[in-house]
Amino acid sequence: MTAEHVNPLRDPTDRRLPRIAGPCSLILFGVTGDLAKKKLIPAVYDLANRGLLPPGFALVGFARADFKDGTFAQMIKKAAKEGARTPWSETVWKQLAAGIRFVPGEFDDDDAWDRLADTMKELDDQQGTGGNHAFYLSIPPSLFPVVVSQIKKHGLAESSKGWRRVVIEKPFGHDLASAVELNRMVGDVFSRESVFRIDHYLGKETVQNILAFRFANGMFEPIWNNHYVDHVQITMAEDIGIGSRAGYYDSIGAARDVIQNHLLQLMALIAMEEPVSFNASSLRLEKQKILANARPPARMDLHTAQAQYVAGWAGGEKVRGYLEEEGVHEGSRAETYAAIRVDVSTRRWAGVPFYLRTGKRLGRRVTEVAVVFKRAPHQPFNKNDVEELGQNALVMRIQPDEGVTLRFGAKVPGTTMEIRDVNMDFAYGGAFVESSPEAYERLILDVLLGDPPLFPQHEEVELSWKILDPVIAHWKQDKEIDTYPAGTWGPPSADAMMARDGRTWRRP
Known part of the structure; x- marks a missing residue:
């Protein structure tokens, strides 16, 4: 069976059966935006093509655009x-x-919301959606309040039959206070179990494999602690600039865009204790414990770094700096690179720093988690024998070359005892014939099924902001921001941050 014919989203309780959503509709706010066109609409089609959507499934677009007869469907088809x-x-x-x-x-047009209510009733009658409707807010966060309030005003969140759910794209607020207010506002309209906060990274197969890797194998758990682990590095690097996202990026920066959600979630999965089961409540409980015991560095000036890229070379081409990008405000202080040290105050991880970094216009595109182990307490070799031997490391590659690499020392062939680092590599593409579903396929299907394990609840969101808020506040006091040439691996301040701990960043 070829990869494209294998269904990677089968029922986990019976590998022969697909997880098919019941009759329902997906109502897309922001249907003409890039996210909808590039990710959400293709994901819906792929789910339908895999046979995972019911014949009566409906897709509703809500936007201020004025489509003539048939042109909206053509736009959906093209996307x-x-x-x-x-x-x-x-x-x-x-x-x-x-x-x-x-x-x-x-x-804010009440007549439009009345038309939406009529459309939902029509779909219940004609498509058999049975009162089951999910509202997907693929819109800027500033528009969340008006949309959620209109849903409540027109009674669309409640029904005598079926279910109503809401899907919220990140960012979940821009600090702790705004996140609390957003959670309160959404909670006034929808029940906890009906709110799905999308972090598309959690839908990636390789992120979910962290749980399988840790808890399905007996060989790693005994060394997954501060007795053997020296530190952990979590990296999300991009080789591209901000593109057309200046309006969004200039107001939020790299730390809020990536560290608050993606990287802290990855840290929680790496550090969490084994859950009693893999249901949503058990997974969330263990992640929340880690986030509740995670602390930003005591010395922000020593263990954080922020910077902007300046003109340089990327992919063999000369590229401009952040301040020269179209739409960026003159003198902007938004960071395109952010790195922080986080300490987790638990028995397992006491004394093991977690280093989180992200950036635009870095050396290459890569997302990985590197668990770096302590050196052997005694090495019966001459100093020259091991001068090329580094620390053992287990690297989980999230993208683009999904897999796991184990770095360890091995003897170089020859008459002398020379030991050098070698890699043992596992690649997803070479090990499985099943094609990995795109993250949004998995997440949209989970929303329609009402399956919540991959979606963070408001407690996780608020705990993450408690970690990041002090760092952002410290950076605002800095009069200047560090820089790094495009195509490099970050600013000198980030290297100095690691050097203070006697460590260096991995070169992915």
């Missing part, structure tokens, strides 16, 4: 064709197209 990961099928498209609807209007 699906361009972004789909499965082969194109006109039969699948015709079935999907039968449930496509569009509601024009502004978010």
Whole structure:
């Protein structure tokens, strides 16, 4: 069976059966935006093509655009064709197209919301959606309040039959206070179990493999602690600049964009204790324990770094600096690189620092978690024999070359006892015939199924802001921001931060 014909989203309780969503609709706010066109619409088509959506599934777009007859469906078709990961099928498209609807209007237009309510009733009658509707807020966070309040005002969050759910894209606030207010506002309209906060990184197969790697194998757990682990490095590096996201990025920066959600979630998965089961409540409980006991560095000036990229070379081309990017405010202090040390105050991890870093215009695109182990307490070799031997490391590659690498020392062939680092490598693409589903496929299907393990609850969001807020506050006091040339691996301040602890950053 070829990879494209293998269903990677089968029922985990019976590998022969697919996890098919029941009758329902997905209502997309921001349907004309880049996220919807590039990720959400293709993911919906791929789910339909895999046979994971019911025949009566409906897709509703809500936007201020004025589509003429049939042009909205054509826009959906174009986006699906361009972004789909499965082969194109006109039969699948015709079935999907039968449930496509569009509601024009502004978010503060009560008449438009009345039309949306009528459309939902029509779908219940004609498509058999049975009162099951998910609202997907693919919109800027500043618009969340008006959309959520309109959903409440027009009674769309409640129904005498079926379920109502809401999907919120990150960022979940811009600090702790705003996150608390956002959670309060959404909680006034939807029940806890009906709120799905999307962190697309948690939908990646390789992120979920962290749990399988740790708890399905007996060889790693005995050394997964401060007796053997020296430190952990979590990196999300991008080789591209900000592109067309200046309006968003200039107001938020790298730390809020990536560390608060993606990297702290990865840290929690690496550090958490074994859950009693893999249901949503058990997983969240263990992650929350880690985030509740995680602390930013006591000396922000010594163990944090922020910087902006300046002009340099990337991919063999000369590229401009952040302040020269279109749409960036003159004198902007938004960081494009952020690094922090986090300490987890538990028996398992006391004394083991977690170093988190992210940046734009770095040497290459890579996301990885590196667990770096302590050196052997005694090495019966001459100093020259081990001068090229580093520390053992276990590296989990999230993207783009998904897999796991184990670095250890081995003897170089020859007459002398020379020991050098070597890698043992596992690659997803070479080990499995199943094609990994795109993250949004998995997450959208989980929303429609009401399966919440991969979605952080508001407690995790607020705990993450408690870790990051003091760092942001410290950076605001700095009069200057460090810089690094595009195409390099970050600023001198980040290297100095590691050097103070007698460590260096990995070169992915």
